[in-house]
Amino acid sequence: MNAFFSADYVLPVSGDAVKNGVVEIMDNGTVVDIYAPDNPKLSGQAIETHKGIITPGFVNAHCHLELSHMKGVIPKNTGLAPFLQQVIAFRAGDEQKIKQAMQAADKQMHENGIVAVGDHANTAISAAVKAESNIHYHTFVEVLGFEPQLADQKFAEATAVAGQFGDISTSLTAHAPYSVSKELFKLLNEEALRQQKPLSIHNQESEEENKLFRYKSGQFLNFYRTLGKDITDFKAQARNSLQTFLAYLSPSTPVLSVHNTYTSPKDIFFVERQGRDVTWCFCPNANLYIEGTLPRIPNFIHYPQKITIGTDSLASNDRLCILSELKTIHEHFPDLQLTETIKWATINGAQVLGIADHYGTLESGKAPGLNLLTNTNGLAITPETTVVRLV
Numbered sequence: 001m002n003a004f005f006s007a008d009y010v011l012p013v014s015g016d017a018v019k020n021g022v023v024e025i026m027d028n029g030t031v032v033d034i035y036a037p038d039n040p041k042l043s044g045q046a047i048e049t050h051k052g053i054i055t056p057g058f059v060n061a062h063c064h065l066e067l068s069h070m071k072g073v074i075p076k077n078t079g080l081a082p083f084l085q086q087v088i089a090f091r092a093g094d095e096q097k098i099k100q101a102m103q104a105a106d107k108q109m110h111e112n113g114i115v116a117v118g119d120h121a122n123t124a125i126s127a128a129v130k131a132e133s134n135i136h137y138h139t140f141v142e143v144l145g146f147e148p149q150l151a152d153q154k155f156a157e158a159t160a161v162a163g164q165f166g167d168i169s170t171s172l173t174a175h176a177p178y179s180v181s182k183e184l185f186k187l188l189n190e191e192a193l194r195q196q197k198p199l200s201i202h203n204q205e206s207e208e209e210n211k212l213f214r215y216k217s218g219q220f221l222n223f224y225r226t227l228g229k230d231i232t233d234f235k236a237q238a239r240n241s242l243q244t245f246l247a248y249l250s251p252s253t254p255v256l257s258v259h260n261t262y263t264s265p266k267d268i269f270f271v272e273r274q275g276r277d278v279t280w281c282f283c284p285n286a287n288l289y290i291e292g293t294l295p296r297i298p299n300f301i302h303y304p305q306k307i308t309i310g311t312d313s314l315a316s317n318d319r320l321c322i323l324s325e326l327k328t329i330h331e332h333f334p335d336l337q338l339t340e341t342i343k344w345a346t347i348n349g350a351q352v353l354g355i356a357d358h359y360g361t362l363e364s365g366k367a368p369g370l371n372l373l374t375n376t377n378g379l380a381i382t383p384e385t386t387v388v389r390l391v
Ligand SMILES: [Zn+2]
Pocket: 062, 063, 064, 120, 202, 258, 312, 313
């Protein structure tokens, strides 16, 4: 039997908010339609009525499920290079414990109204959890390799990891501008064009990354030294990392640029002027955790490039919750409207992951999940807002 859900507002994301709107959902979660409260089709129907705002399920555009066992391991505000050193030092662990932590993280995301995830992986350890999950995962298998001569080998190793995911949607991606050589970027560019999947790249998460690319100076030199990497071949580029790596890619290669904490207005304009197929992904709570700062989000919103939201991993976040990321965004940038940011949390992520025919909006024929946001104020969330899964 079909179910009918109503709240103070229904935000379909595909269109305007409907005050006291009603959503009709089939048993299998498929949306039938959205009605205004006075629609005659509703007469005699049992309607489950709530206070708050009904939205589609959330899409988490950036996570690392396989780091779930690292919750609370790394202290806050270390800065990126020391953070990465600690991830490398402490990520190994008992396989059973890692699997249990991933299962708990997957459950937490489901309870927090997340229906789809763009998830980075270095290994196939998350494959079994993903195969059993109610959440749709697209796995970006990360390739790292700063040494040009290792490009072919690193690419082949990542291809083998991707092969272990079986039916789960996967593609290869570059970890970050500072961890991937120009040669490896070129291989990944060809692969992204072939698969028509975005390269999901950690970008400008730290000002040290810009210092490395502009001047070949800063904390990353120490990072490479500690890892025993020889970067003699790397030359200062006199421009930021984003402008450097985009030059290695074809103009039409889709890119999901993650973090962008130190992306300058010039970088944003560069992307726009080149008409690049870039989608920005913000992970504000992870930025506060690692660097104690946030990207200047208002700088990004007047351009055609779309915005998505990610949680990053439990190594740099206390929870995997898109609503918590939205709260941080609205707390720091109070001029933003939920009617805009809800697109970042739903349809834009679905589009970049290639699943917008199923997720991201409340439109008939889709089964995008149904969230209730409580303790709202009109069409705004408040610090007290919680998310409840209705479907
Ligand atoms: Zn990440």
